[in-house]
Amino acid sequence: MSDVAERVVAERGAASGKATSRRRTRLLAPALGALLLLLFLACALFPSHLAPYDPNHLDYLALLKPPSLVHPFGTDNLGRDMLSRVVFAASIDLQIAIFSTVLPLICGTMIGALVGYRGGFLDALFGRLVDLSVTVPFLILVIAIVAVLGPGLFNLYVAVSLVGWVPYARLVRSEMMVQGKRDYAAAARAMGFGTWRIVFRHLLPNAITPTIVYWMTDLSLAVLLGSSLGYLGLGAQPPTAEWGVLIADGKNFMTTAWWMSIFPGAAIVAAGLSFSLLGDALADWLRPK
Amino acid sequence: MTRPLLAIRDLTVGFATDAGPVTVVDGIDLDIGVGEVVGLVGESGSGKSVTLRAIPRLLARNATLHGSVAWQGRELTDLSEPELRLVRGREIAMIFQEPMAALNPVLPIGLQIEESLETHLALRGRAARNRAAELLAMVGIADAKHRLSAFPHEFSGGMRQRVMIAIALAAGPKLLLADEPTTALDVTIQDQILKLLLRLRRELEMSIILVTHDLAVVARSCDRVAVLYAGRIMEVGPVAEILRRPAHAYTRGLIGAVPASHRPRETLTNIPGSPPSLLALADGCRFAPRCSFVEEACRTGRLEPRPLTSDHLTSCLRADAVLGASRPAMGEPA
Amino acid sequence: MTDRLIEVRGLTKHFVRRRGLVAALTGRKLPIVRALNGVDLSVRRGETLAIVGESGCGKSTLARCLIRLQEPDAGEVLFEGTDALALAGSSRRDFNRRVQMVFQDPYGSLNPRMTIGAQLAEPIRVHALRLEGDVAERVRQLLLMVGLPADAAGRYPHAFSGGQRQRIGIARALALEPQCLIADEIVSALDVSVQAQIINLLIALQLRLDLTIIFVSHDLRLVRYIAHRVAVMYLGRIVEAGPTEEVFTDPRHPYTAALMAAAPSLEVAEREVTEAVTGELPSPLSIPPGCPFHPRCPRAVDRCRSVPPPDWRRGEHRAACHLAGD
Numbered sequence: 009m010s011d012v013a014e015r016v017v018a019e020r021g022a023a024s025g026k027a028t029s030r031r032r033t034r035l036l037a038p039a040l041g042a043l044l045l046l047l048f049l050a051c052a053l054f055p056s057h058l059a060p061y062d063p064n065h066l067d068y069l070a071l072l073k074p075p076s077l078v079h080p081f082g083t084d085n086l087g088r089d090m091l092s093r094v095v096f097a098a099s100i101d102l103q104i105a106i107f108s109t110v111l112p113l114i115c116g117t118m119i120g121a122l123v124g125y126r127g128g129f130l131d132a133l134f135g136r137l138v139d140l141s142v143t144v145p146f147l148i149l150v151i152a153i154v155a156v157l158g159p160g161l162f163n164l165y166v167a168v169s170l171v172g173w174v175p176y177a178r179l180v181r182s183e184m185m186v187q188g189k190r191d192y193a194a195a196a197r198a199m200g201f202g203t204w205r206i207v208f209r210h211l212l213p214n215a216i217t218p219t220i221v222y223w224m225t226d227l228s229l230a231v232l233l234g235s236s237l238g239y240l241g242l243g244a245q246p247p248t249a250e251w252g253v254l255i256a257d258g259k260n261f262m263t264t265a266w267w268m269s270i271f272p273g274a275a276i277v278a279a280g281l282s283f284s285l286l287g288d289a290l291a292d293w294l295r296p297k
Numbered sequence: 298m299t300r301p302l303l304a305i306r307d308l309t310v311g312f313a314t315d316a317g318p319v320t321v322v323d324g325i326d327l328d329i330g331v332g333e334v335v336g337l338v339g340e341s342g343s344g345k346s347v348t349l350r351a352i353p354r355l356l357a358r359n360a361t362l363h364g365s366v367a368w369q370g371r372e373l374t375d376l377s378e379p380e381l382r383l384v385r386g387r388e389i390a391m392i393f394q395e396p397m398a399a400l401n402p403v404l405p406i407g408l409q410i411e412e413s414l415e416t417h418l419a420l421r422g423r424a425a426r427n428r429a430a431e432l433l434a435m436v437g438i439a440d441a442k443h444r445l446s447a448f449p450h451e452f453s454g455g456m457r458q459r460v461m462i463a464i465a466l467a468a469g470p471k472l473l474l475a476d477e478p479t480t481a482l483d484v485t486i487q488d489q490i491l492k493l494l495l496r497l498r499r500e501l502e503m504s505i506i507l508v509t510h511d512l513a514v515v516a517r518s519c520d521r522v523a524v525l526y527a528g529r530i531m532e533v534g535p536v537a538e539i540l541r542r543p544a545h546a547y548t549r550g551l552i553g554a555v556p557a558s559h560r561p562r563e564t565l566t567n568i569p570g571s572p573p574s575l576l577a578l579a580d581g582c583r584f585a586p587r588c589s590f591v592e593e594a595c596r597t598g599r600l601e602p603r604p605l606t607s608d609h610l611t612s613c614l615r616a617d618a619v620l621g622a623s624r625p626a627m628g629e630p631a
Numbered sequence: 632m633t634d635r636l637i638e639v640r641g642l643t644k645h646f647v648r649r650r651g652l653v654a655a656l657t658g659r660k661l662p663i664v665r666a667l668n669g670v671d672l673s674v675r676r677g678e679t680l681a682i683v684g685e686s687g688c689g690k691s692t693l694a695r696c697l698i699r700l701q702e703p704d705a706g707e708v709l710f711e712g713t714d715a716l717a718l719a720g721s722s723r724r725d726f727n728r729r730v731q732m733v734f735q736d737p738y739g740s741l742n743p744r745m746t747i748g749a750q751l752a753e754p755i756r757v758h759a760l761r762l763e764g765d766v767a768e769r770v771r772q773l774l775l776m777v778g779l780p781a782d783a784a785g786r787y788p789h790a791f792s793g794g795q796r797q798r799i800g801i802a803r804a805l806a807l808e809p810q811c812l813i814a815d816e817i818v819s820a821l822d823v824s825v826q827a828q829i830i831n832l833l834i835a836l837q838l839r840l841d842l843t844i845i846f847v848s849h850d851l852r853l854v855r856y857i858a859h860r861v862a863v864m865y866l867g868r869i870v871e872a873g874p875t876e877e878v879f880t881d882p883r884h885p886y887t888a889a890l891m892a893a894a895p896s897l898e899v900a901e902r903e904v905t906e907a908v909t910g911e912l913p914s915p916l917s918i919p920p921g922c923p924f925h926p927r928c929p930r931a932v933d934r935c936r937s938v939p940p941p942d943w944r945r946g947e948h949r950a951a952c953h954l955a956g957d
Contacts, residue, residue, distance in 0.1 A: 191740035195800075198698050199754045199807060200727030213744045340822040453911045483685035484849060488893035489906045510823060513852075513895035540897055554827035556856035557897050565827040565856070571792050572822070
């Protein structure tokens with residue numbers, strides 16, 4: 009009430025030492041993230057335009073060749089160009105990232121919204137479900153489900169969706185409870201609006217921010233998960249180029265042909281980094297003023 | 298006045314923000330005498346809290362401070378941080394608006410009081426504990442000895458405020474800076490705390506600077522008052538005189554905006570607009586855009602407070618018109 | 632009487648903390664917050680009734696029960712003679728239209744992600760108060776009515792100051808063309824000069840729209856200024872009620888007298904040293920027996936400690952005190 013303006017000014021000021029240089033550095037991170045993501049997307053959508061060779065073309069004359077101008081990422085033990093394989097794998101990994109996260113995002117959000125607004129018995133039930141899923145490590149659970157259903161990308165998506173909706177639901181639920189206590193929610197109830205309208209038109213747009221930011225993190229985690237399972241032979245199956253599979257292909261050649269595993273690994277890192285940086289920028293941008 | 302305890306001259310405080318440098322306090326002069334209670338009154342953006350915090354230099358890192366703050370003759374702005382720490386708490390103490398935020402929630406209050414005693418008076422052990430109990434009793438907390446081991450959350454808002462006052466008074470400071478100490482409290486508790494402060498002022502011969510947005514709090518507890526607006530002093534002088542005969546259009550407006558008990562049905566003064574943004578200040582009087590007495594002369598130059606009488610200063614160019622305005626001010630028959 | 636818009640009888644609301652596992656096992660008694668304990672009240676058409684009290688007195692809970700944001704545990708709320716608590720479905724929606732509320736927090740009472748225009752238009756559309764083509768015009772009208780420019784409709788709440796947001800809150804409440812407006816501490820979070828603007832606006836709107844206003848506040852000065860009748864609450868009960876001037880000049884309950892003595896006024900009168908009332912604010916978790924005010928009352932006698940006080944009445948003025956008649 010008193011000197012709110014001053015305090016805001018002072019606090020905002022305290023966070024930044026020199027105004028202009030801070031602004032420049034603040035744009036650096038999301039710019040990098042956006043750049044990487046664009047690169048990633050380009051590889052995923054137009055692989056044939058960007059890859060210099062056919063990823064499955066076997067060149068027996070160029071086995072295990074180190075990185076050079078002809079093969080920037082070197083070749084693997086079957087003479088396939090690594091750069092092309094990494095580029096083509098981008099589309100698979102992007103697919104994995106999206107499909108393993110979008111379904112949990114949607115289902116988790118719906119469930120979390122319902123539970124968070126209604127509370128009561130549903131909330132107690134939900135709590136027990138969360139407790140259950142927290143006791144078992146995520147990766148183990150996913151592997152267990154894949155082991156039952158059999159390896160392959162589709163089963164991967166099923167497994168991840170079965171388990172992965174829980175963190176989304178938790179986030180949405182707690183945000184819903186916070187937003188539900190605010191006066192604008194009370195005003196909506198006082199004006200006789202129905203539950204559906206209050207939850208989806210009023211509360212959810214305000215409650216969804218942390219969930220969206222989490223989704224960005226989840227995207228990078230999904231890439232990691234897909235690659236891990238691919239490495240274990242439980243995700244994408246060879247000869248499909250997928251970064252994890254590529255790393256697995258190169259694992260026996262680590263000392264002699266390091267480029268077989270390192271470049272796909274770097275691609276995973278770059279993809280994860282891009283989501284993470286963009287996620288931070290998104291969080292800043294979405295934060296209520 | 299004989300040499301003042303605290304003499305502030307041309308105090309200016311600016312902050313470096315993303316939107317550019319902002320001057321929150323712009324050239325304030327103020328004297329505080331021994332045993333005086335001075336009110337700093339103003340609305341959002343007036344600079345009253347920042348002025349208060351500038352005295353013991355408790356400002357954010359991006360703040361720049363200019364001007365002079367002379368405490369008992371010593372220039373505080375020249376002191377180094379370690380030297381200043383000897384002054385803070387021991388000679389000049391501060392209490393805040395939100396006691397729950399100012400008290401450490403995981404330490405019993407006895408320890409928090411004893412910490413102050415140890416730092417400033419080198420008291421330890423039983424001596425410190427006894428003194429802490431005395432302090433709690435002095436601020437009106439019953440069963441003080443047993444309450445020493447209690448935690449802040451076990452107290453109500455008013456009692457936490459008393460605890461904060463006890464901690465502040467531990468070293469026997471001569472000046473107490475109170476930043477909206479009663480704003481967050483209910484009416485009856487506010488009354489208790491204000492009366493406590495006045496009693497302590499008498500018993501300990503302590504001066505108090507009381508920052509508030511509520512003119513009525515000032516009326517009830519202060520000897521003198523400085524009215525701030527957008528970082529400048531509009532008017533300063535004895536409380537009774539300013540409330541009965543305000544010599545600044547803003548003060549008059551503020552008084553009129555509060556329903557007064559002796560003329561309950563009179564229309565409240567409607568000061569249009571809101572306090573200006575500190576980023577875009579025009580020349581002249583900062584209140585001019587909202588003032589009903591405004592003239593051309595008010596919009597140019599830099600207006601400094603001029604003495605009307607020996608202790609009543611105003612920066613209003615239209616002071617005569619304000620004083621002569623037909624609507625009765627405080628204390629006069631309607 | 633037909634001029635009684637709202638009648639409240641014996642309204643009671645207790646909040647019970649949910650039973651944790653440990654409590655269920657040890658059989659420990661649950662803490663109960665007795666927010667409202669038998670409130671009787673009536674509000675006349677076209678008047679401003681103020682409900683005054685400090686933290687924990689239950690005034691906000693009362694306000695929320697009146698528009699059914701909270702459901703009371705016992706008692707009646709009659710709106711124009713009909714039992715408002717029993718309404719359901721479309722008749723409940725109808726009731727929502729007639730009584731609206733403006734909230735305290737200017738920063739939380741507006742949806743940060745909707746434009747002002749959308750927030751004002753929504754209630755109009757949901758209750759079908761205007762044809763679709765007339766909605767925009769009505770939104771413009773509402774904005775002008777509360778002193779805001781028409782182009783505010785396209786902006787978001789964060790572009791406005793606290794005072795302006797309260798105006799928007801009032802406009803939103805008025806969008807449903809209610810008969811009664813409940814103002815729950817609407818100016819407490821605003822600067823003094825802005826408070827005056829909003830209060831003046833409220834009075835002007837009451838005259839223009841023939842509104843009944845229930846003004847919940849802790850600020851006695853504003854209450855005396857704006858209200859025709861006042862009800863003083865303490866620990867979930869109304870301890871005194873009546874025409875404003877009468878209650879202020881001749882308070883019959885010691886708490887009312889204490890509130891008035893404690894409230895700072897602009898008069899630089901004698902600086903009294905004695906506190907208006909001793910002791911801490913009571914908690915609705917443990918209400919003293921007999922008269923709930925007796926632990927802090929300067930005039931308490933033995934009777935006060937054990938016997939609940941009767942209702943003293945003189946005309947419109949009533950007080951719940953054993954000593955009211957003296």
